[in-house]
Amino acid sequence: MSTLRFKALETLPFKDFRKDNSVEIPAKLSELFCENVFSENTMREYLTKEAFQSIMDAIKKGSKIQRLIADQVAVAMKDWAMSKGVTHYTHWFQPLTGSTAEKHDSFFTPIEGGRAIERFSGGMLIQQEPDASSFPNGGIRNTFEARGYTAWDPTSPAFIMGTTLCIPSIFISYTGETLDYKAPLLRALNAVDEAATNVMQYFDKNVTKVTPTLGWEQEYFLVDSALYQSRPDLVLTGKTLLGHSPAKGQQLDDHYFGSIPTRVMNFMKELEVECMKLGIPVTTRHNEVAPNQFELAPMFEEVNVAVDHNSLLMDVMARIAHRHHFHILFHEKPFAGVNGSGKHNNWSLATDTGENLLSPGKNPKKNLQFLTFFVNTIKAVHEYADLLRASIASASNDHRLGANEAPPAIISVFIGSQLFRVLEELEKVTEGKLSPDEKTDLKLNVVGKIPEILLDNTDRNRTSPFAFTGNKFEIRAVGSSANCAESMTVMNTIAAKQLSDFKKEVDALIETGLKKDEAIFNILREYIKQCKNIMFEGDGYSDDWAVEAEKRGLNNWKTTPEALKQEMNQKFLDLYEEVGIFNHREVEARNEIKLEKYSTVIDIEARVLSDIARNHIIPSALNYQNRLIENVKGLKDIFDEKEFKKLAKEQISLITNISENISIIKLGVENLMKARETAKAVSESQTQAEDYCNKVKPLFDVIRDASDDLEMMVDDELWPMTKYREMLFTR
Known part of the structure; x- marks a missing residue:
């Protein structure tokens, strides 16, 4: 038993620490909330009025x-900070x-x-100069140009x-190129704020800022630290x-939402x-589907803060798990045969007047506002589905996507049958000017009934990678180990681009003499026609959907190199440059890094x-085989040939x-x-990744199957x- x-097993049952x-x-x-955060309340206490207002203006404006x-x-x-040691x-x-x-x-x-x-100046707060030579840069600079800068x-908030x-x-x-996740995310948030605020002038001129919000759901596994070290x-x-x-394993579903172990x-x-x-x-905790799998989720927050909090949480989780003699696993598929882990990103847009733009209101005007942002989001995903797919691509997430536990690699949008029928009605809107009867019927019987529809639209399609869930869109394909900033940068970039295009198209129709509402209805009608192929209400896990998706012209990039x-x-590339997120060099470098x-x-x-x-x-x-051989030799020494063949048959x-x-x-090894050495010798990154994917990775299965048989x-x-x-x- 050495x-x-x-x-590892010997350390488990009797140790006091367990x-x-x-x-x-x-x-x-x-x-305890914000006890260790330089929060707004703390700033009010420690800062002068002038300094406090300057920080608030930086945050809000x-x-x-x-x-x-x-x-x-x-x-x-x-x-x-020093008052806290x-x-x-x-x-x-x-x-x-x-x-x-x-x-x-x-x-x-x-x-x-x-x-x-003890000294800490504004210069020290604003900027630091870490050695950047060992961080990934995708060839964006020479190795000897090690200098990088961090900027506050x-x-x-500081913590x-x-x-x-x-x-x-x-x-x-x-x-000057970005080497992190935060800088491009901040650019994307600024872009969608500007675009969405401009569109909101059609509905509420009091709105001066639109803030994207994010509610992530973090799934993870816990394994005993001793067992972890033994693997x-x-x-x-x-x-x-x-x-x-x-x-x-998980066949009985007895772990899901079950009693949490002490x-x-x-x-x-x-x-x-x-x-x-x-x-x-954080407000939610529960057992997930797989044994030893769990989930926690917080309240919605502004996207930048939510992303920081998720990255911070993953650090904190690892440290606290260690104190309880656990090791935490964020890998999307740490165990074959049981469900892997995701990190659902629930995205919406909120105004500085307190509205969620993906929630309908109490009158047709508010519901038209909802439809505007709802349909534009679908249009954005339709136009840039491949980019959204690439944002959640990784070697670890490839194990999970499409594995009957997570959405497939095909990007589709689920909105529910009731809302789908609403869009079908909107699709019938007469082109150009609406008659008074058409306008009344549309506002009362189609747009006006959206709140009633959503009351019964509480279910969600767990097989959809992009689902509307009542007052937000849920990007379900994000992997548990991912930084939320990756998908959020893409989501807010494509939303900003789409809303900007929508504003231009509506304004162009208004200039032809159409009323504002008529212009909006006309553009939304065209968007719905263009986007119908990406809306899917069925089972995303089925083989039939893959066939149907291909007929619809939807791409199915199953692997990370493809994506x-x-x-x-x-x-x-044009999108990123137009919206001001990345230049060509930055996109190329990041693609190289991935x-x-x-x-x-x-x-x-x-x-x-x-x-x-x-x-x-x-x-x-x-x-073990040698032990069996010795056993067989012993049997042969004791029994005659006939008895020996009978008794030693199984051995x-x-x-x-x-x-x-x-x-x-x-032979498999x-x-x-050999395949690994061949792939490693390839110099071009895309080709090398494809070789590792198609020529190296498939060889794992042969070794694993034989090893599992031996087990x-x-x-x-x-x-x-x-x-x-x-x-x-x-x-």
Whole structure:
């Protein structure tokens, strides 16, 4: 019992640290909310009126903060942080590695006379200079040009982690190109604000700002930390590369929404306490479908803050899980045969007058406003579906998309049969001017009844990658490990472009003499006709839908290399430049980074699988086979030939099967390593990613199948890898 597996299992049952590690929480979690955040209330307390107003103007109007004001803010921020035991500060940013990054600097500053003080100036607040040489840049600069800059984002509040003041920041290169997720997201948010506010002038001239909102849902797995350490594949790739399915998995659906295990509940309680202190408004927690899978979700927030909070949450979750002797898995498909994890992004638009633009109102005017933003969103997705698909593409998400647990790779829109009938009625609108009777009938019997329809439209199509769910659109295809900024940048960019085009088209019709409402109805009618092929109410998992989607002209980019290739379409390059999100060089660099990451992930998985197969699986199988051979030899010594053949039949068959599977694994590893070396030698990123996808990755299955067969043959005490039944049912 000297295998990694049994060493891990031996630590589990009797250790004190796995007893009830309860967490005390206050009677009201709300008392902790934003305790460690330089929030609006905190700023009111620490800042001068002038400095406070400057920050508010930066947040609400995008105005610049003067250097003198920055100095005031820095001093106040330092005083507040030091009152809570903080000694260091960092510009907290989100490079294109997929995780967060930080470089800590001390407030401590030596001065003359052998003395020292704590200092934090406006210059230190506004900008920091981390070494950027090791961050992905996609060839956007030379390696020796290491300089990069982080710049303070005042629209996302600073917060405290431990003894460090964290300042949310953007990250750019010395030459000005963006090297992170936040900078392009902020550009996209500004663009959709401007476009949506312009459209809102048709309906409410009091609206001066439109803010995109996001409510994410984070799914994740928890596994015992000792069991995690016993699996080299989990440690190095975030997923299991082999492992036989347990007899009981998720078939009974008994885990879904079931009673939360005590140990997990203690983790969740501590997590919620930390979230409250950091201003992350989490409100929902529950068991998910797969064993050891869970979910949490917050209230809706402004997109930029919501994205920061999700990235921060993933860091916090990992730290707290460690304290409860869990390891958290964000990989989209860490276990074969059970559901993977997603991160649904619920998107909407809100005005500074308090309206949700994807909610109908109490009168036809408000409902026409709803229809305008509703139909324009569908049109945006129709026009830029391939770009939205590329935004959720990754090696890990490929395992999940279309696997009868998540939406397919085909981008379609679900709106519900009732709303679909409303759009069909709108499609019948007479071109040009409407008669008084037509206008009255349209407003009363079609537009006016939308609120009643939505009261009964509460269900949602779980097979749709883009579904309307009552007052928001849910992008269900986002992977659990992804940074929300990727899909949110695309979503807000395409919405901004579409709303701008809509405004131009409506204004053009108004100039011909049409009334405003007539012009809007005319344009919406044309949009509905153009978009009908992307609206789908049926089962997105069915084979029939793939056939039907092809007939409709919808693309089915099943793999990441296929999806990422679409990013370089001239249509999308023009879009990004027109809206002001990326220049051509930035798009090309980011595409290069994503392709390189895909190839690297598959390459690492290939090497890890080969190592496990050669150094763990084959030796264990040979060990057991040798025991069987000794047993057969013993039987032959005792019994005559006839009895021996009868009694040793099963053992000999087992020895043969083990030998066959060992040969399959050995040959499979050799073929895998050859294919990997060939793919690795390819210099062009797109071709290399395609080779890893089509020539390397398929070879995993041969090795896995043979290994999983051996798992069911080899003596349980000799099997080296912790099994699914042990990892997935830890309490």
